[in-house]
Amino acid sequence: MPELPEVETVKNALACFVINLEIKEIVINQHCLRNIIPANLPQIFANSKILRVYRRAKFIIMDCDNEKSLIIHLGMSGKIRFNDKNFQKHDHIVIYCSQNKSIIYNDSRRFGVFDFCRTEDVHKSNYLKGLGIEPFDVKLTPQFLINALKNKKIPIKQAIMDQKIITGIGNIYACEILFKAKISPLRSADSLKIKEAQNLIEAIKEILTLAIKAGGTTIKDFKTPSGDIGYFINNLKVYGKDGLCCSVCGEKSKIIKIKQAGRTTFYCPLCQKS
DNA sequence: CGGGCCACCTGGCGGC
DNA sequence: TGCCGCCAGGTGGCCC
Numbered sequence: 300m301p302e303l304p305e306v307e308t309v310k311n312a313l314a315c316f317v318i319n320l321e322i323k324e325i326v327i328n329q330h331c332l333r334n335i336i337p338a339n340l341p342q343i344f345a346n347s348k349i350l351r352v353y354r355r356a357k358f359i360i361m362d363c364d365n366e367k368s369l370i371i372h373l374g375m376s377g378k379i380r381f382n383d384k385n386f387q388k389h390d391h392i393v394i395y396c397s398q399n400k401s402i403i404y405n406d407s408r409r410f411g412v413f414d415f416c417r418t419e420d421v422h423k424s425n426y427l428k429g430l431g432i433e434p435f436d437v438k439l440t441p442q443f444l445i446n447a448l449k450n451k452k453i454p455i456k457q458a459i460m461d462q463k464i465i466t467g468i469g470n471i472y473a474c475e476i477l478f479k480a481k482i483s484p485l486r487s488a489d490s491l492k493i494k495e496a497q498n499l500i501e502a503i504k505e506i507l508t509l510a511i512k513a514g515g516t517t518i519k520d521f522k523t524p525s526g527d528i529g530y531f532i533n534n535l536k537v538y539g540k541d542g543l544c545c546s547v548c549g550e551k552s553k554i555i556k557i558k559q560a561g562r563t564t565f566y567c568p569l570c571q572k573s
Numbered sequence: 574c575g576g577g578c579c580a581c582c583t584g585g586c587g588g589c
Numbered sequence: 590t591g592c593c594g595c596c597a598g599g600t601g602g603c604c605c
Binding site for chain 3: 305
C-alpha cells in the first residue's frame with residue numbers, strides 16, 4: 300500500500316485523532332511483524348500521553364511524554380483504523396486511549412514495523428539512520444541530486460525508489476514521476492543532466508503534492524483511517540495502464556510494462572526517451 | 574562496495 | 590468448485 304502520500308494521509312489522520320490522548324493499554328495480538336515487537340512495549344507506554352505525530356520517509360513516529368517514541372511502518376499492507384469495535388483478521392495491535400478512543404493496526408502481510416526507542420534516539424535508530432533526503436526538503440536541489448546519483452550505475456527508477464537516496468517514493472509514484480518528467484525509467488542514474496534533475500525534482504514535488512491532496516492512491520485495498528479510498532487512483536497516467544494509449548502522445552504510442560529489479564515498471568517509450 | 578536476487582507473508586485473481 | 594501459479598503499495602540480507 301503505502302508510499303509517502305499514503306503514509307502522510309495516515310499520519311495526518313493520526314495527528315488529528317491522538318494528540319494529547321493518554322494511552323491506557325496496548326494489546327498485541329501478533330508480535331511477529333518485520334520486527335519482533337518488544338514484549339515490554341505495552342508496559343512502557345501504559346499511562347503515557349501522545350505529544351506529537353510526524354512522518355519521516357515512510358515511517359510514522361509518535362512521541363510520548365515517557366520520553367519514548369513509537370515507530371510505525373505500514374509495509375505493503377498496513378492499515379490504521381479508529382474506534383472500531385468490530386475486530387478483523389490481522390488486527391495485530393490495539394491501542395486503547397482516554398476518551399474511549401482506540402487505534403487499530405492491521406497488517407495482513409506483516410511486512411510492517413511496530414517498535415519504539417527513546418525519543419532522543421529516534422533518528423539514530425536502525426530504522427531511520429540511513430535514510431536519504433525528504434522530497435520536500437529545500438536542500439533537494441538539482442546539484443544535490445546529481446551528486447547523490449554520481450557513480451550510480453542503476454536505472455534511475457531504482458535510484459528514486461532507494462530510501463537511502465531520496466525517501467518516500469515507491470513503485471507507483473516512481474512510474475508516475477518519471478512519466479511526468481519525461482525521463483525513461485531505464486536511464487542510468489548517473490547519466491542525468493542538470494536540467495533533467497531539475498525536471499525530476501519538479502515532477503517529484505508536483506506528483507507527491509497532488510497525491511497527498513487526493514489522500515493517496517488505492518490500487519487494491521488502501522483505506523485512510525476514516526475509511527476513504529485514495530483518490531489519486533483517478534490521476535494515474537501510466538501505472539497499471541499497459542496497453543492503453545499514452546495520455547500525452549495519444550495514438551502514437553501505448554504504455555508498456557517491464558520488470559526492473561523485480562518490480563513492475565510502466566512507461567511510455569515515446570514520451571520517455573532513453 | 575555495489576548490484577542482483579531472494580526472502581519475508583497473506584490474499585486475490587485468472588487460468589485450467 | 591478447486592487448485593496452482595502469479596502478482597501486489599516495501600525492505601533487509603545474502604551472495605557474487
